[in-house]
Amino acid sequence: MMRKPECDYDVVIAGGGAGGVGAALGAAKAGARVLLVEKYGFLGGAATNAQVLAYCGFFQQGSKPIKVVGGAADLVLDELRKLGLDCEPFSSPTTLNWIILLEPEAVKLALDRVLADNGVEVLLHTRIAAATRTADKIQSVTLAGMDGRTRVSAKSFVDATGDANLSLVAGVPCRVGDLEGKLQAISAPVRIGGRNQNVPIDREAIKAAFKFYTGLWPSARDDGGIYTEVPNTGEMWWMMFDHQLSDLSSGSFSQAERAAREAAHGYVGLLRAHVPGFERAYVVQTGPQIGIRESRHPAARYELTHEDLATGRQREDGVAKAAWPMEDHTTPGQPIYTSVGGDGWASIPLDSLRAKGLDNLYFAGRTIGADPRAYASIRVMGTAFATGDAAGQAAAVN
Ligand SMILES: Cc1cc2nc3c(=O)[nH]c(=O)nc-3n(C[C@H](O)[C@H](O)[C@H](O)COP(=O)(O)OP(=O)(O)OC[C@H]3O[C@@H](n4cnc5c(N)ncnc54)[C@H](O)[C@@H]3O)c2cc1C
Missing domain, CATH: 3.30.70 (Alpha-Beta Plaits)
Structure with missing residues (x-):
């Protein structure tokens, strides 16, 4: 008789935006059994649920588009190209940054396909609603979906919910907004x-x-x-x-x-x-929901800082690159851009993707550790694919 595996999955990922899709692909490529759970009936996160129709963060700022994100994100771009999007860098006339323009129905289909092709199990219409844990590990999560509540266990978990909803139910301390509790518009x-x-x-x-x-x-x-x-x-x-x-x-x-x-x-x-x-x-x-730039920040082992980005700090423990300028929306409708310094990108260390005090919880996308000004750069979707990819790979070998 076959022994029942100790856990239902190697990695469970909460949230199917850029961070979650990056994490699912990263973990699957590393050989893990992966479950991705998404509360809507489609993937894509803000790109498809809030009409955010440009991938930022794939390229450095400058007169020529120098690419800083690859890996899992390239699988997504390849799939989008098959659906007729050119995915060419486009210089935004209003912000002078390099972006990739999107069409939301193509994004939904491309993400369905790329996850299926890479063996990721996906549950749509399903929310992470609760978690059980020991002092230093999450053991299982409760899924609330069309078939009621079920519990799944895994060796590692990735919070890619944008709003830190897995961290919240797992009891990870979270900061709301900036140091004064003010949220980006x-x-x-x-x-x-x-x-x-x-x-x-x-x-x-x-x-x-x-x-x-x-x-x-x-x-x-x-x-x-x-x-x-x-x-x-x-x-x-x-x-x-x-x-x-x-x-x-x-x-x-x-x-x-x-x-x-x-x-x-x-x-x-x-x-x-x-x-x-x-x-x-x-x-x-419109929608399906309003675009949320900022909500909760779960406690990470390292918070990327404004200085890291302003100086373009490069580190040996870097697992992803942040190149999008710090785009501050504290005053509604009046964004202020501060460029990334040095060579035009900064390292994001693995510790920014790891929960403080929990050994098997990783962050991807806009949940990663960053101070309020650095956050205004790392939250974009190109960077989210990169932090997701790295978080998924790390979770797979935990
Ligand atoms: C108005 C606006 C304009 C922006 N402009 C740009 C832009 O032009 N380009 C760019 O790259 N970025 C832009 N951003 C930023 C970017 O869209 C987000 O920061 C980015 O989508 C973060 O990716 P993510 O995967 O971390 O989170 P999200 O894209 O928010 O994905 C999180 C996913 O988790 C799911 N989820 C949440 N809770 C649960 C739960 N409990 N269980 C299961 N699933 C759950 C959500 O449904 C969602 O699909 C903009 C943001 C806003 C709001």
């Missing part, structure tokens, strides 16, 4: 259809249109916002609504979600009424 990008492609987008006309706004949620941006084309669709992507969240309660999020939807429809109504080319424009999609 939330924002609600929207996709717009029906625009006349033959009429160039007129930023001055967009700015002027906002003089007519009479709704409850005036935009914090006075520059017409950030917009791009969504590849292969004819749609426009537009970020114009930003909001300061005072806390992480469901009540505050509910109010913000309602405000963001009102704003999206109100703002697109302004475009229709006042901006040439938008006469037949409509909201293709």
